[in-house]
């Protein structure tokens with residue numbers, strides 16, 4: 089298996105503050121990045137901000153700010169979100185950085201040199217909100233299919249010969265069945281490409297906030313050609329011989345929302361193939377969050393600020409909820425009720441209670457050290473093996489971005505472990521068979537250690553607290569340590585609850 093993993097989030101427009109949707113996509117990438125690191129891979133996890141184009145220029149004008157000062161400020165908010173969510177990104181790219189501008193201009197020159205770009209003029213519809221061109225036939229009641237308003241644009245424009253890539257794109261989808269996931273989205277993209285592709289306008293002249301087209305400074309590069317290139321600029325493009333490029337390109341995964349799949353699964357591989365570069369290995373398009381059943385929008389005033397969720401429910405419960413509540417790929421709804429249900433049932437009752445009662449029984453009955461087990465019986469062994477087997481199960485689910493299934497598998501073992509505690513009743517053994525009690529409590533401590541290793545990517549802080557309470561040193565927290573058992577006699581710190589129960593405020 090490859091020993092490196094390169095995962096990217098979309099780079100977010102700096103027209104607005106970050107919200108739960110942005111946090112969600114980046115969280116999914118963070119979980120993958122953390123898992124792959126624990127699994128021994130060299131990981132590159134990239135996120136960043138998309139700072140050019142008409143939409144950002146307009147937002148800056150509305151804010152009465154110079155675009156650069158505006159993007160500096162809003163980009164900072166996305167950077168702070170990443171910190172608040174405990175994202176482990178290795179890099180944060182901004183499209184106004186020189187390394188990126190250089191990469192976009194180099195890619196442009198390459199496409200021109202290969203005859204893939206030509207000058208003509210565009211007359212058609214454009215949506216600033218989507219930063220997308222639309223054919224008349226695509227409009228629905230005079231609006232973009234996304235519901236965004238469109239305006240008529242007529243201007244000189246460079247075009248990319250997208251129409252010439254139809255067959256090669258279809259061939260690529262057929263020979264790489266996992267290139268687009270989930271499968272339903274792959275089918276949508278294939279139907280779209282089979283319907284025929286028009287050449288794509290890739291420069292604009294009616295505004296200035298963008299990267300200048302090499303040799304024709306009256307044009308700026310279309311913001312999507314600019315933005316998509318970030319995935320390559322961050323690993324050293326145009327220096328394709330650089331160690332980073334050699335090591336990390338092609339990317340293993342571009343994680344995106346379903347709204348921007350076409351750009352990633354059609355335009356981007358076409359640009360890359362046309363420039364003689366390899367397409368990414370996978371584009372995963374996840375679903376859309378609503379808030380208490382309603383579309384999230386600024387005009388409805390129901391935008392969910394991830395910082396408020398963290399303040400109210402705590403960081404790790406929020407991370408857990410987002411990854412567990414909705415089958416990844418499908419649309420999902422955020423509701424306070426569902427959040428509290430997950431927090432109290434899955435975290436406080438199931439996982440928290442397992443850890444808390446195991447550790448406090450050890451503290452009380454085993455002198456606060458890892459107990460010395462006797463011979464393990466079939467029930468002990470079965471439980472330990474189920475926990476070990478989770479590594480492969482979780483790995484398989486995460487290889488296809490099925491976060492909820494990975495968590496379901498972990499919670500199956502948590503459920504088994506809770507049933508084991510009830511069946512073994514160590515509180516009774518204390519009086520009747522203290523040697524057996526020690527074996528049961530040892531097994532439980534071992535189970536909690538194995539579970540905590542596996543929950544690290546999802547809930548890094550809470551898992552670290554559990555591992556601290558088991559005195560597992562930081563050098564022994566890789567997945568490879570799943571069977572490196574606790575050493576009897578090791579002193580343990582005083583146990584403390586890690587998953588608080590959410591208690592509703594009494595009505596005023």
Ligand code: ME8
Nearest residue numbers: 098099100101109110113138315316344345376377
């Ligand atoms: O599209 N539910 O940036 P953007 C789930 N700059 N995910 C959501 C969401 C929601 N309600 N709202 C937003 C852009 N997202 C371009 C990308 S990449 C080369 C350029 C997430 O700021 C989701 O990942 O509009 C979506 O694709 C992304 O934010 C759009 O972010």
